[in-house]
Amino acid sequence: MSSTRFVRRVIVIGLDGLSPRLIEEFQGRGELPHLAELRRRGGFSTVATTAPAQTPVAWSSFATSRNPGGHGIFDFLTRDPASHRVDMALNRYERPNPLLPPRVVNLRGGDPVWSVLARAGIPSQVLRPPCAYPPDPGQGQIRLLSGLGVPDLRGGFGTATFFTEEPEVRALESERVVRLERKPNGELVGSLIGPRDAKGDLVREIKLKPRSDGPGLLLEGVEGGPVALEPGVWSGWTRVKFKAGLLRSTRGIVRWRLERNDPPVRLYASPVNFDPHSPLFPISEPPEYAGDLADTLGLYATTGMVEDHAGLANGRLDEAAFLNQCDLCWREREAMLRHALNRSSEGLIFCLFDTPDRIQHLFWRYWDDAHPAHRGRPRTEQGAAAILDAYKRADTMAGLALEAADDQTLVIALSDHGFDDFRRGVGLNAWLQDQGLLTPKPNIAPGDPAGDYLQGIDWSNTQAYSVGLGAIFLNLQGREAQGIVPPDEAAHLAERIAAGLTGLIDPQTGQTAITRALCRDAIFQGPYVNRACDVLVHFAPGYRVAWGSSAGRVDDATFQDNDHAWSGDHVIDPDRVPGFLAMNRPYDSAAATGPAPRLIDLAPTITKALGVPAPDEWEGRSLIP
Known part of the structure; x- marks a missing residue:
């Protein structure tokens, strides 16, 4: 000692x-x-957060x-410049040899x-x-x-399943909708969607039957026998197994909530979590620690x-x-x-x-x-x-x-x-379009979700684009797959974008929507700076990047009301x-x-x-x- x-x-x-x-x-x-x-x-004091003010960062x-330039985490999402594909920014999956199983790599340095x-x-x-x-x-x-x-079993941040008998229900954000089929004997049958493999989605059939001991339904198709579901009550964690072949299967855990017991029946299933006893990839150190905790405390969420x-x-x-x-x-x-x-x-x-x-x-x-x-x-x-x-x-x-x-x-x-408040969204890609710096594809209308994840951008006529929570990237020659901005013009273009966004006024409210926008070298230092965006936007309280722009979409307007249930946020100017x-x-x-306390001081x-x-x-x- x-x-x-x-x-x-x-x-x-x-x-x-x-x-x-x-x-x-x-x-x-x-x-x-x-x-x-x-x-x-x-x-007791304040503690300075990071730029950007995001949880993983x-x-x-x-x-x-x-600082983020020293550890490499800048956002939840990023883009692969070689493919213009949107990726998770926290980790990635690799398979360097087809004879070896895939592995997950932590992108935090x-x-x-x-x-x-x-x-x-x-x-x-x-x-x-x-x-x-x-x-x-x-x-x-x-x-x-x-x-x-840690993802769900499908590899994302969390995809729930909504089971219903109603044919007109369509899938919304981060969910799958599965139609329940009512059999002549009154049973309801559906499929829980699990992980993907080379042949597509793995599924597990579930059945819902009337209970004889009270209101609710009996759920079959999970490990350990039928589960009694009560209307309006979350079940405990249940194990499910998805068969991938004769000798291969993947296990996960799910919570269920019977939202409507009478026809049309509605059943909500949480995202399928890794089973702590048998996760697809390690989620604990040592690897057995996750299972040991479950043995002691019971099953728990792992996403x-x-x-x-x-x-x-x-x-x-x-x-x-x-x-x-x-x-x-x-x-x-x-x-x-x-x-x-x-x-x-x-x-x-x-x-x-x-x-x-x-x-x-x-x-x-x-x-x-x-x-x-x-x-x-x-x-x-x-x-x-x-x-x-x-x-x-x-x-x-x-x-x-x-x-x-x-x-x-x-x-x-x-x-x-x-x-702080999040009342109005700022469509950064729409602003870039207004400045003549971004051109949408003619076959995808502004605001169309088909343009999510940078799918609606004409790269041959685009100099800058946004994806994530306030990040703007230049379409740089030699870096982006279809880059058009010459490297010797990059610094000037980034400065022009930052200056144009700083102090941006919302014409509907007359308020400043963006306090400042900064080029990356003014914020980040360290070995991972090349992963950072070229311009980072700091929003004023009450504003945040619009939902479409965060997903890489070109919105149909620069400013829009945020009527989403997600009504508060923190991805604004870190000083606020x-x-x-x-x-x-x-x-x-x-x-x-001396300097006020910072997160990096802990x-x-x-x-x-x-x-x-x-x-x-x-x-x-x-x-x-």
Whole structure:
């Protein structure tokens, strides 16, 4: 043990999306006693988030003490310049040899704090960190369960299945619609869509039969025998098996919710998660850790995006159903935290709670009476209380850490960013078209979803395009497959775009929609800068990139109301959405005594507390003396 080590254990409670502004408001009403106790013991401050202010970007900077150029995560989505194809930006799948099975590669670089501690012989328990799929090697010192970045069994962020007898229902965002066929004997038959293989989608037939012991239906086709479904109640996790051949099968787990018991029957199935006992690819370090947790705690969600926000946005789930699912997510994560606190008295414990972020995204409209998202949506007492309830529950998680702490424990609670309104969307591709920098294909009309994922762009006449949450790329010769911008003109074009977007006014409201747009060299430094966009847009509160533009579509207008249930956001100017930081020991929290705390300062703070030198390439500073 290092002679400079002054604590045996550091407990970090990550509370995704908690806004310091709301914490101050709720604390002023006496609502958050445990965060108030942290403030009393050590301090409370804002913490500077990343540019862009996105969850995978920010938590990667927390873990590696690097700006995005140093760890390589810039967004949820990116593009492959060689093919103009939209890809996930967190990981990729490779098969370098057709004789070998595919493998998943984590696109986050940098040295995370738990790996630095492991090399010093200090153990870590790391629960659900983003951008740790596949997990970081542990050298026998790390127990890690991967978080954001773990896909569902189909390889995406999460695709639910909506079963219905109604023939006119069409699939909406992130879902499959499956028609239930009613047999003469009254049984209903449908197919749960599972993973893809070389021959197409694998499916599992399910049957629904009337129950003899009460209201509801009996579900057949899952492992372990029939499951009794009650109307309006989430089932427990059920195992399903998809056969890929005579001796090959893939297992997953699903929750079900019977939305309508009487004809026409409606049944909602969550995305098919990896089974923690037999995931397609490793989701924990060591690999058996995921299954060991399930043996101890029961089955749990493994996808990186646990809460079914698309189910609420699509109207398949009402607010009560969604919040009930959020409650299940809280319970699973709290059980993991309690387990970690009970089994380790030294080293690092990190546990991330994502649910506050999802709840704020979907219930922010309750903080804005004039929000366009109110159109056609009822207001409920439960919805109005959802954000405060999430903050109170987050406070309880901080309380668990305080309860477990002794005088040799540093407790840190923090968020990766704050939150604000999202009332209006900005179609960046439509703006680029107006500037003569982008030309749509003539056979795909602006706004047509057929143009999603950059499919609606005429590359031979396009100099710049947008995909992701505020990223603009140049169609650069020698980099993009069909690039037309000469390299010696690239810097001038990027500066022209940044200048044109900075201070952009929404003509309908008269408000500034974009505070600033910056060329990448002004924001990012490090070995992964070549992955970054050429121009990054920082939106003003109330604005965000429009839904179509985020998917690479050319919208039919530059400005549009956001009437989506996803009514709050944080992908705006990072200065407007800092996170919060609280500790049970005094720390340098005042800008007057030095730089204000940043997310990149937390990893050096943790290693300093545990007596381990910070790597030279880390950019942050310790906040404790």
